[in-house]
Amino acid sequence: MAIRIALAGNPNCGKTTLFNDLTGTNQYTGNWPGVTVSKKEGTYRRDKDVTITDLPGVYSLSPYTPEEIVTRDYLMSDAPDAVINIVDATNLERNLYLTTQILDLGLPCVIALNMMDLVEKNGDQIDIDQLSEDLGCPVMPLSALKSRGTEEVVAKARELADADKVPATKMRFADDVEASLNKVIDIIGDRVPAREMRWTAIKLLEGEQLTTDKLQLPAEDLSKIAVIRATLETVMDDDTESIITNERYDAISNMCTTCVKRTTRGMTTTQKIDRIVTNRVLGIPIFIVVMFLVYFISVSTVGTIATDWANDGLFGDGWLYTNTEEYDEATGDFEAQQEMIGAYLEAAEEDGLDIEPAEAFLALEEPAEDAESADLAAYAQAEEGFDAFMDDARAAGIMGTMEVEDEDTGEVTEETVNAATFLKAVSAEEPDPAEFGLWHPGIPVVVEEWLTAIDCAPWLQSLIIDGILAGVGAVIGFVPQLIILFILLGILEGCGYMARVAFIMDRIFRRFGLSGKSFIPMLIASGCGVPAVMATKTIENEKDRRMTVMTTTMIPCGAKLPIIALVFGALAGSFYEGTWWVAPLFYFLGLAAIIISCIMLKKLRAFAGDAAPFIMELPAYHLPTVKNVLLSMWERVKAYLVKAGTIIFLSSIVIWFLLQFGVYEGAFGLLDTEMDDYIQYSLMAGLGNGLAWIFAPLGFGNWEGTVTSITGLVAKENVVATVGIITSLGEVGEDDPTIWMSFATMMGGTSVAIMAFCAFNLLCAPCFAAMGAIRNQMRSAKWTWAAIGYMTAFAWVVALIIYQLGGLITGDVMFNVWTVIAILLLVGMLFQLFRPMPKYNKDENRKAQATLDAHTAA
Amino acid sequence: MTDQGKTLREVPIGETATVRRLMGEGALRRRIMDMGLTKGTPVLVRKVAPLGDPIEVTVRGTEVSLRKAEAEHVLVD
Numbered sequence: 001m002a003i004r005i006a007l008a009g010n011p012n013c014g015k016t017t018l019f020n021d022l023t024g025t026n027q028y029t030g031n032w033p034g035v036t037v038s039k040k041e042g043t044y045r046r047d048k049d050v051t052i053t054d055l056p057g058v059y060s061l062s063p064y065t066p067e068e069i070v071t072r073d074y075l076m077s078d079a080p081d082a083v084i085n086i087v088d089a090t091n092l093e094r095n096l097y098l099t100t101q102i103l104d105l106g107l108p109c110v111i112a113l114n115m116m117d118l119v120e121k122n123g124d125q126i127d128i129d130q131l132s133e134d135l136g137c138p139v140m141p142l143s144a145l146k147s148r149g150t151e152e153v154v155a156k157a158r159e160l161a162d163a164d165k166v167p168a169t170k171m172r173f174a175d176d177v178e179a180s181l182n183k184v185i186d187i188i189g190d191r192v193p194a195r196e197m198r199w200t201a202i203k204l205l206e207g208e209q210l211t212t213d214k215l216q217l218p219a220e221d222l223s224k225i226a227v228i229r230a231t232l233e234t235v236m237d238d239d240t241e242s243i244i245t246n247e248r249y250d251a252i253s254n255m256c257t258t259c260v261k262r263t264t265r266g267m268t269t270t271q272k273i274d275r276i277v278t279n280r281v282l283g284i285p286i287f288i289v290v291m292f293l294v295y296f297i298s299v300s301t302v303g304t305i306a307t308d309w310a311n312d313g314l315f316g317d318g319w320l321y322t323n324t325e326e327y328d329e330a331t332g333d334f335e336a337q338q339e340m341i342g343a344y345l346e347a348a349e350e351d352g353l354d355i356e357p358a359e360a361f362l363a364l365e366e367p368a369e370d371a372e373s374a375d376l377a378a379y380a381q382a383e384e385g386f387d388a389f390m391d392d393a394r395a396a397g398i399m400g401t402m403e404v405e406d407e408d409t410g411e412v413t414e415e416t417v418n419a420a421t422f423l424k425a426v427s428a429e430e431p432d433p434a435e436f437g438l439w440h441p442g443i444p445v446v447v448e449e450w451l452t453a454i455d456c457a458p459w460l461q462s463l464i465i466d467g468i469l470a471g472v473g474a475v476i477g478f479v480p481q482l483i484i485l486f487i488l489l490g491i492l493e494g495c496g497y498m499a500r501v502a503f504i505m506d507r508i509f510r511r512f513g514l515s516g517k518s519f520i521p522m523l524i525a526s527g528c529g530v531p532a533v534m535a536t537k538t539i540e541n542e543k544d545r546r547m548t549v550m551t552t553t554m555i556p557c558g559a560k561l562p563i564i565a566l567v568f569g570a571l572a573g574s575f576y577e578g579t580w581w582v583a584p585l586f587y588f589l590g591l592a593a594i595i596i597s598c599i600m601l602k603k604l605r606a607f608a609g610d611a612a613p614f615i616m617e618l619p620a621y622h623l624p625t626v627k628n629v630l631l632s633m634w635e636r637v638k639a640y641l642v643k644a645g646t647i648i649f650l651s652s653i654v655i656w657f658l659l660q661f662g663v664y665e666g667a668f669g670l671l672d673t674e675m676d677d678y679i680q681y682s683l684m685a686g687l688g689n690g691l692a693w694i695f696a697p698l699g700f701g702n703w704e705g706t707v708t709s710i711t712g713l714v715a716k717e718n719v720v721a722t723v724g725i726i727t728s729l730g731e732v733g734e735d736d737p738t739i740w741m742s743f744a745t746m747m748g749g750t751s752v753a754i755m756a757f758c759a760f761n762l763l764c765a766p767c768f769a770a771m772g773a774i775r776n777q778m779r780s781a782k783w784t785w786a787a788i789g790y791m792t793a794f795a796w797v798v799a800l801i802i803y804q805l806g807g808l809i810t811g812d813v814m815f816n817v818w819t820v821i822a823i824l825l826l827v828g829m830l831f832q833l834f835r836p837m838p839k840y841n842k843d844e845n846r847k848a849q850a851t852l853d854a855h856t857a858a
Numbered sequence: 859m860t861d862q863g864k865t866l867r868e869v870p871i872g873e874t875a876t877v878r879r880l881m882g883e884g885a886l887r888r889r890i891m892d893m894g895l896t897k898g899t900p901v902l903v904r905k906v907a908p909l910g911d912p913i914e915v916t917v918r919g920t921e922v923s924l925r926k927a928e929a930e931h932v933l934v935d
Contacts, residue, residue, distance in 0.1 A: 060892035064885040093918045094894050238897065242880060245891040249899070249918075270921065271904075274914075283908035503923050507909040510925075614912055615889045615928055618921040 004051045004078075005044075005157050008071060008102060009086035010095050011057030012496075012619040014114040018086055018144040019054040020631050022154065027054075029635055037070045044154060053080065059094070061101045063210050066542060075105055081161035082108040084153055086144070089113040089126060090620065092260060096252045099135065103167045104202065106195030108160035109137050112153045116141040123263040131259045137167035145625060166195050171255070173247035180205060180232045187221050205229055206240045270496075270620040278500050278618075287504050290497065291523055298485040299527030299558075306480030315443055315473030322437030330431035336404070337425035343400035344422040348393050357385030362426065394419050444469050459670040462660055463653075471652030474715065474769060475645040478530050482640055485524065485531045486633035489538060493632070494624025498538055499616065506614055512598035513607060515544035521552045522594070529553040529766045533773035534640055543607055547598060549777050550787045553766040554593040556586055559716035560762055566720050567758040569740035571751050586762060589798075593763055597794060600832045608838065644772030651768040655714050658684040679725050684710065697818040698760060698796065699753030699803040704746050709760065715767045750812040756803035763795035797825050866901065866915070866932035874902045875934035882931040894918040895932055 009015045023042030037056050044050035056067035063069050085102050087095040132139040138156050142149040184201040192200045203211035204225055229240050236243050277286055313319025320327055345355045361382040367375045400417035433439045444465050451461045492498045505516035517539045525532035532552050539545040568582040601607050662671050662682035671678045688703030695701045704726045711718040727742035747753045765788045775784045804822035807813025869875045877899045880887050894917050902916040912925040
């Protein structure tokens with residue numbers, strides 16, 4: 001018989017550990033319809049008929065937070081066959097508070113006393129039999145961590161479910177309260193089943209909107225209940241909600257005095273650790289060290305190596321594991337020799353020699369001995385031409401000169417290249433990494449060889465290599481880094497430090513409507529936006545999380561640095577000293593954009609309201625288990641692969657199509673990407689032309705600037721590469737002065753347009769990978785579009801203000817209608833920034849009701 | 859009610875006070891109660907965060923953090 005068991009309990013009571021232990025890897029995560037609380041379900045390892053649902057950790061069944069609503073709704077409407085209520089035995093009083101509410105629901109329930117081993121270690125004693133009798137349901141000891149007693153608890157839950165045995169608690173409130181409850185029960189009559197009676201009566205007495213609405217009692221009954229409530233409130237001098245809570249806690253206290261024997265002791269280990277870790281003086285330095293370690297491991301060192309391996313090794317040319325130093329040296333030597341060849345030929349050309357035969361020869365590869373005779377003949381002929389050139393060169397005594405920079409000292413010396421060194425350089429062969437040590441070729445290389453071998457059509461080859469494989473590579477490339485980051489975050493969460501992060505940083509971030517935990521995503525974002533967005537998962541509050549997701553990618557990530565360098569170079573030209581401020585300026589712009597955005601967004605209806613209550617537990621420190629950390633990592637990586645992966649993959653293919661196909665010489669088809677200026681014939685250029693009007697007011701309304709911004713969506717690294725392709729410079733780096741000049745020309749030469757271009761590209765929608773991550777975190781198409789739309793619109797407005805108003809000051813822009821619009825937008829932004837918080841109707845009860853309605857409707 | 863008396867915010871670090879009454883309404887108030895800060899419960903103000911807010915209190919054997927603004931809703935003796 002199929003049976004459903006729900007796991008309920010406080011946060012940090014060991015619920016997830018028990019769930020992982022019971023289900024192993026047979027679990028699946030989703031989310032409850034209408035709310036962004038994750039839903040975990042799994043089948044019991046020992047019996048596939050048992051489905052186990054891990055409910056969100058809550059302190060109470062009051063309908064205020066999404067977690068509470070989901071838990072309560074699941075227990076009441078979905079009526080699982082049995083509930084396992086996990087109770088942290090080291091923290092009995094607070095945990096039993098939820099228990100008293102669950103017992104009222106009238107569901108078969110077994111209480112699992114977790115962490116009993118710790119209780120015994122502390123020298124305390126809990127009288128389990130007495131506790132079981134008082135609560136009126138079975139209580140069983142458990143150690144989820146050591147998986148002791150877990151099978152017995154499930155067996156007991158099945159037994160209760162089969163017998164449909166509901167708890168019969170002996171716990172009673174004060175006489176006045178019980179008398180009032182009895183009066184309410186009389187009014188309800190037979191409108192609810194007996195087992196739900198106590199719960200319903202309590203909720204009606206409290207006047208909870210949800211229950212009142214659900215029962216649809218006649219007005220007459222409601223007013224009778226109101227009278228009972230008013231009388232009780234007068235007698236007890238408090239409101240019913242407080243009265244009931246007090247009664248519950250009082251009953252628990254009474255129970256604990258009889259059932260628990262506590263040895264007196266000093267500070268707990270957690271208190272001792274916290275005396276240092278959240279210390280007024282040491283707290284911040286320790287926080288900085290921990291954050292530095294997280295960043296250092298996940299972004300700077302291990303993360304970069306892992307990402308490089310995935311991008312350059314697995315999805316690039318290949319990867320050399322051993323002897324890399326020797327290989328690098330050999331490559332360096334080879335490159336130096338290539339430079340010598342260039343220097344020598346240049347000198348020969350200046351001297352009036354014809355260098356074409358030499359160049360033609362150098363471009364040829366030596367044919368194999370069994371090659372076709374025509375090839376061999378052509379090679380021999382080219383060789384003759386080269387020999388003739390050498391004779392002339394020797395006769396003329398050509399000496400090339402090249403600048404060599406010493407790696408250690410940075411000193412630049414001039415070296416001369418004579419005929420002998422030139423010939424030696426010519427005969428040098430490019431080092432093959434496979435000969436240096438353990439090496440494997442990248443997947444694209446292998447696939448390309450194979451496709452060439454089977455004579456695959458060029459367009460299909462291009463689709464497979466540049467479209468599909470590049471798309472898959474873009475998705476997979478982030479995985480190693482995500483694994484490392486999620487393991488670190490899992491450890492921080494598991495050991496309890498994450499709650500302290502919120503405690504330490506709350507004061508700063510609360511001002512901007514963010515959570516103290518937003519610090520971690522923002523820090524990670526300076527490395528890469530994808531793991532940063534995924535890291536927002538640790539923020540429980542929905543508003544805080546959404547706000548963080550919307551703003552975190554505005555921090556310049558690693559891939560945006562080349563854009564800054566390019567802009568820096570274009571602005572600086574040869575005037576380096578005067579423009580040192582460009583790079584810090586754009587970092588500052590990113591930070592300012594986040595703060596401004598948060599303050600403006602906070603005043604919108606969707607984000608309005610007081611900051612989420614910060615009343616939270618600082619859980620006891622635990623050593624996180626390897627299994628829990630790995631499972632939470634896998635769950636998050638899987639979410640990234642499924643939700644983000646598909647978006648990244650599809651968009652990569654679309655962009656591939658737009659770039660590779662186009663109309664060239666009247667015919668539509670695959671373009672020859674070897675051609676210098678192929679991009680201007682591509683569909684992308686057409687799209688760029690079509691969209692250029694959007695960017696005209698920002699100063700870069702030509703197809704070049706537009707296409708560059710679009711390819712930046714695939715990956716921000718592409719911005720520099722695209723500028724290289726468009727300006728026909730091929731593969732040049734962002735620190736190459738030639739690209740600076742071409743870029744400046746492409747932008748029309750004004751520095752304000754270049755600044756506007758940079759601001760737009762840094763702040764607008766992030767790359768597709770980050771957008772995929774945003775989709776995954778928002779779990780709603782509406783919110784994803786809102787985030788991307790906001791970022792792009794904000795970037796456009798900032799760029800418009802920079803170009804129009806900056807240009808007005810420098811004299812590059814004449815006063816026009818866009819200047820007026822820029823001024824109006826600036827004023828609008830300032831208004832939204834400085835106006836007082838608008839008043840919205842924030843009736844919490846009604847809001848909770850709306851959420852629940854949406855949930856039930858879904 | 860303007861003169862509400864002493865609130866949890868005013869309790870010096872290291873001292874224990876007893877909860878007298880909870881002010882405010884809705885989610886915030888309910889949350890405070892759910893965490894065990896109910897009438898008659900002793901609360902030890904353990905420390906203040908490095909940046910001066912929030913504070914950490916010990917109630918019913920657990921460590922709970924709350925903002926100073928939220929602590930103002932808790933009236934103590």
